[in-house]
Amino acid sequence: MLTKNQARTFFLGGTVLFFFIFLGLSWHTLSQEVPKQTHEENMTESVIRGKELFDKNNCMGCHTIMGEGAYYAPELTKVIDRKGEEYCKIVLMSKEPWQPRGRKMVAYAMTEKEAEDVVAFLKWVGEIDLNGFPPEPDLKGKVPTE
Amino acid sequence: MKYKSQQVAYWFFALSMVLFILQITYGFVMAFAHLGYDGLHELIPFNAATATHKNLLVVWILSGFMGAAYFIIPDEAERELISIPLVKLQFWSLAIVGVVAVIGFHIGWWEGRKFLEIPRPLDYLVVVNVLLFLYVLLMTLYKGKKRTTTALVLSMGLFFAALLYLPGMVWFDNQTMDSFFRWWVVHLWVEGVWELIMGGILAYLLIKLTGVDREVIEKWLYVIVGLTFLSGVLGTGHHYYYIGTPKYWLMIGGIFSALEPLAFLGMALFAVAMYRKGEKRHPNKMALTWTLGTAIISFVGAGLLGVAHTLPSVNMWTHGTFVTAMHGHLAFWGAYGMLVLGMITYAMPLITGRKMYTKPGASYAFWLSNIGMIGMTTAFAAAGVAQVYLERKVGMDFIDVQQEMEVHFLILIAAASLFTLGIILYIINFFKYGKPTDEALEPA
Structure with a gap:
């Protein structure tokens, strides 16, 4: 039967081993792969300012981006593809709460430049290689929705 | 209770209770907003409500852990905490940081990063606070007569929890890197080092409640x-x-996530086995009920419901939907909420000297909150599955x-009301115990 010492060795040995594997993989991911998959060369000043605005206003507190955030408002990863730049700018610059079917968004009343920065950020996010996320709806057209 | 300084745990537990009920209140604000009743939008927009709800969760659980540690460590190390004034300073700074953070969320002082919304300047205060906590704890252990495995595992969990807060404080321009390190904090907390804390507290409770030999536990x-x-790393x-x-994470994450329920299954089997093996029948039956409850519900909520959506082929569809909320609620409740409530149930009669073991309210609190939370989980599951099919599969x-x-x-909301009723009963019971008293000290 297992002794307490063997159990401790299992715990310490396993932890150290898997922790180092994790560190190695993280290093590889961040230094080799992420710059390519996220097209870091396209991260302009405007994209970074957009990210700061996205952060400052806690957009993730209602929306998801790359599937992460809250589930109160639509996923924003491909929002520029879906809605277009102009639509997104109007929403961000609106002085009244934007409310499709009654669900209110905070009225951010951004300046045109700020809105353009956020749009640039969202466009950049839309081009990241997300391993196929979000998936194409595979039942679209096969199921009547009306 | 042997050591007078263990009494400080009371204040951390009381803070826990207050923050917990506030967390629930914000949950209701969000649920009503989902139904279209967002009358508070101007005052508490949804993103402020969710930031508050999530951070209060973290802080009330941490406050509970700190209280638990201040109660357990003197008992295990066989000496008083090294300094009560330092603990008091740490308590008040924790409470103040918590209050300032919550107020800040309502005026847009935050970072838009799920679970880590506390703004950078306050982060530094959190670090100072936690360092103070660790100093008191580790010095007590260092100067203590004994260093038990339980105390070491608990302290190790708390130490690494503090260390892992740091990667969340670095700014990255790249959203992917930002997210990458955010999970170093959030995931490695709840599916890593917090489980050490959980294991430590669970072991302590089982040693005390079942009387099984410490070496075995x-x-x-x-x-x-x-x-x-x-599995968790x-x-x-x-x-x-x-x-x-990169894609290799699909395979690695898939395989190791599938193993994650093992630790929770181990905890559930271990708790039940020790309960069966134990010959001692501790009069504090409710503490034992919560202890067994946390071991079993954490397996269901964190283990099973986690693996239900971590296979990459499933997660492709469920990622970013209410399926995640389903898992999140039962996991946090089972693993950490119930654990803290179990610890408090065990400690209160000892701290206050009032042995109210058989209050009917205590039993109702357990069952109402658990039935309510299972109802909530079911409602989230139904919402999540509907969302996955209609939005992701059909493309509505x-x-x-x-x-x-x-x-x-x-x-x-109906299930959450039941849950809340249970928690209110629990909190009423908590405050009925009254404040700590020296009469509760065991004669040396």
Whole structure:
């Protein structure tokens, strides 16, 4: 039967081993792969300012981006593809709460430049290689929705 | 209770209770907003409500852990805490940081990063606070007569929890890197080092409540926390499927996440086995009920419901839907909420000297909160599955799907009311115990 010492060795040995594997993989991911998959060369000043605005206003507190955030408002990863730049700018610059079917968004009343920065950020996010996320709806057209 | 300084745990537990009820209140604000009743929008927009709800969760659980540690460590190390004034300073700074953070969320002083919304300047205060906490704890242990495995595992968990807060404080321009390190904090907390804390507290409670030999319990403690890290560290991979990170994480995350329930299964089997083996029948039956409850519900909520959506082929569809909320609620409740409530149930009669073991309210609190939370989980599951099919598979518009889901939020609110009733009963019971008293001290 297992002794307490063997159990401790299992715990310490396993932890150290898997922790180092994790560190190695993280290093590889961040230094080799992420710059390519996220097209870091396209991260302009405007994209970074957009990210700061996205952060400052806690957009993730209602929306998801790359599937992460809250589930109160639509996923924003491909929002520029879906809605277009102009639509997104109007929403961000609106002085009244934007409310499709009654669900209110905070009225951010951004300046045109700020809105353009956020749009640039969202466009950049839309081009990241997300391993196929979000998936194409595979039942679209096969199921009547009306 | 042997040591007078263990009394400080009371204040951390009381803070826990207050923050917990506030957290629930914000949950209701969000649930009603989902139903279209967002009358508070101007005052508490949804993103402020969710930031508050999530951070209060973290702070009330941490406050509970700190209280637990201040109660357990003197008992295990066989000496008083090294300094009560330092603990008092740490308590008040924790409470103040918590209050300032919550007020800040309502005026837009935050960072838009799920679970880590506390703004950078306050982060530094959190660090100072936690360092103070660790100093008192580790020095007490260092100067103590004994260093038990239980105390070491608990302290190790708390130490690494503090260390892992740091990667969340670095700014990255790249959203993917930002997210990558955010999970170092969030995942490695809840599916890593917090499980060490859980294992430590659970072992302590089982030693006290069942009377099984410490050597046996602590041996299994090592096995369980070993399994936690074996699966949990690389299990972080399930957050790296679809955020701009390479494909190998799909395989690594898939395999190691599938192993993650093992640690929780181990904890459940271990708690039940020790309960059966134990010959001692401790009069504090409710503490034992919560202890067994946390071991079993954490297996269901964190273990099973986690693996239900961490396979990459499933997660592709469920990522970023209410399926995640389903798992999140039962996991946090089972693993950490019930654990803290169990610890408080065990400690209160000892701290206050009032042996109110058989209050009917205590039993109702347990059952109402658990039945309510299982109802909530079911409502989230129904909402999540509906959302996955209508939005992700059929391709209906987001807001159309939200309207189809409203009925599930009605059920959610009904179940949450039951849950809240249970928690209110628990809190009433807590305050009925009154304040700590020196009469509760065991004669030396």
